Amino acid sequence: MKLPGRGFEGGVLVMAIFDGSIIIGRPPSVVFDVVGTHLFETQPQWEDGIVAIRPVTGGPMGVGSKAVMERLDLGVWRHETDYRCVVFDQDRLVVMHNDSPGTHVVFRLSVAPAGAGETLLRFRLEVQLTGGQRIFEPLAKMVLGPARRKTMEDIKEYVETATAADGFEPAAGTAGPAAGLPMPELPGVSHRWIDVRGLRMHIAEAGSGEPLILLHGFPQHWWEWHGAIPRLARHYRVIAVDQRGFGWTDAPGDGYNARTLVQDIAGLMGELNIRRARFLTHDWGAVVAQLLAMDRPELVEALVVTGAPDVHIKPNAGLLRVFPKLWHVFAIAAPGIGPRLAGNRKLMRHLFTAFDPEGGVSEADIQLYRAAMAQPRRAAAGSALYRTMLVPAFMAIIAGAYAKRDLPVRTLVIVGAAEPSGTLQGMGHYPGRGGNITTEILPGEGHFLVDHVPGLIAQKALRFFA
CATH class of the missing domain: 3.30.530 (Alpha-D-Glucose-1,6-Bisphosphate; Chain A, domain 4)
Structure with a gap:
């Protein structure tokens, strides 16, 4: 002194x-x-x-x-x-x-x-x-x-x-330069950062062969797939992506609209010299993948959606039962308060437990996701994602905005019966649409399927892709 x-x-x-x-x-x-x-x-x-x-x-x-x-x-x-x-x-x-x-x-x-x-x-x-x-x-x-x-x-x-x-205790591993948090380790997985139109995107890779791209949901990152990657990597070159604003990918202040998020994935494929790939997706990553499949069907060989309905559903009066369960969607999307809620410990726990069996997501993994979302820049990204992509996409689904657009890619939708997406998917499709879509609603399961039953999801995806 x-x-x-x-x-x-x-x-x-x-x-x-x-x-x-x-x-x-x-x-x-x-x-x-x-x-x-x-x-x-x-x-x-x-x-x-x-x-x-x-x-x-x-x-x-x-x-x-x-x-x-x-x-x-x-x-x-x-x-x-x-x-x-x-x-x-x-x-x-x-x-x-x-x-x-x-x-x-x-x-x-x-x-x-x-x-x-x-x-x-x-x-x-x-x-x-x-x-x-x-x-x-x-x-x-x-x-x-x-x-x-x-x-x-x-x-x-x-x-x-x-x-x-507040759950900031980092997991063991090596430091990731984008998130400032230690990188969790998974045997057989390597990590790279790819520049995509100025966005530094992190990918976790394993296996060899034809490409299989994994897109995570909210509030997760590539680690969401750690239980399924070993099995998938025996058959494919697995590429688990940290999407814009999440995990160890950059979190810029904008670009969380649907068009930009789709361009991120298409641009990443270009940088990796991948002309066509299979996709296994969850939550908002599933929405991005469906939009990609409609905009650029030549890039998508086949698509598996989990934890989200397909965008061609025909909503009915059952929406009245769904809306109260989705209060967090509109709260996180709100300007000002949204970023604070996105990183809130209690809300984080609600997201992981409200619709899932006990232990569906492990406590260690919840703390890992919480540590990333507790960073204000990533919490702001989460709020912007809800505000500029997820809420508009949800309202477009309700209004039938995608009803006139074909989804030419073979698609398998797997949802849990205990979560809102199960209710939405069970409403059926507009006439003449959804012909390429196969639906499986799993009794007793919730939103975070690959966390709770990674072997089952990997098995269903591999069978579908074959």
Whole structure:
């Protein structure tokens, strides 16, 4: 700890009241996320070492709660105070604390990697006094200086405790550069990142032969398929894709509409020199695959859909029973609150348990998906996906917008009877449509079929593809 440096700049007395550092046992991206989201009541968005504030509370610059400073125990001036977050980028967080004319306090947090999975957090507190306020220099040194070490220890404890409590504990493996989280390991699987029109897409590969592309659902990533990959890889070159915004693929601020998501997959196939492939899909990945099959049928040899209806169903009065069960779809799609819900621990657990048998998705896997979605940028991606693709697609299905479009690709739809997709798929099809679609509704099963019965899904898919 350094106490206190001082200097004069044009009649301003500048004092470094405190300058110290501490090691936090979490990677920088997690430290940024927790400090920003929980302590500063904001939504920091992490990408390639850059963090941008997305304000949540009100205030002079959209951020400003005295509770912020009080949580960090930043000092004595807690009344009629103007708190502002003025920059949160690269490796530093700066908060200005303006108390009265002639007094200005600047609080700086900066981070730097400090070994495997650790962060060096530096805390610097500066006080600027002008005019007659300079007489308070001794008081500022006495009151603001010595307590800062405890503040740093409190931040360390808060970050490490909050991350553990919220399910941030990473799984074993090697670090993935996009998500900032360790990559789970699966024997026989290798990993690559492919540039697709400027989007850095992660794929997990196994096996050899004709290509079989796996597209995950929400809120999952390539790991959704880990129980089925070994069996599938005995027969095909398996390519499990992390789609835009998920897993270890980039999470840009836009591009979550249906057209772009379809182009992502078509572009990936082009980069991999794959002219035609079989597809095994789940949830929103199944919607993307169906749209691809209608737009670019020459790319799709055969398609298996799980955890979603096909887009040619003919809804009936049964929708009245389905809509209340889909409240989370519209909640996650909502601007503002949606990203916070997408990363919410309780909602995450609801998604994995509401329609599935007990133990359908393992606790370890739920925590793995939660850790990724707890990153604000990926939570924002999830909300944007619901808002700009899933909700519009669902409404289009209800309105019969796809009824005049052929699905020329052989398609097998496998859904659980206990989830809304089972009800929707059971409604049948518009006359003359759905001729290439085979439906299997599994009694007693829910939404996350490949998690609960990976062997069964792999067996059905292999039989269909053959």
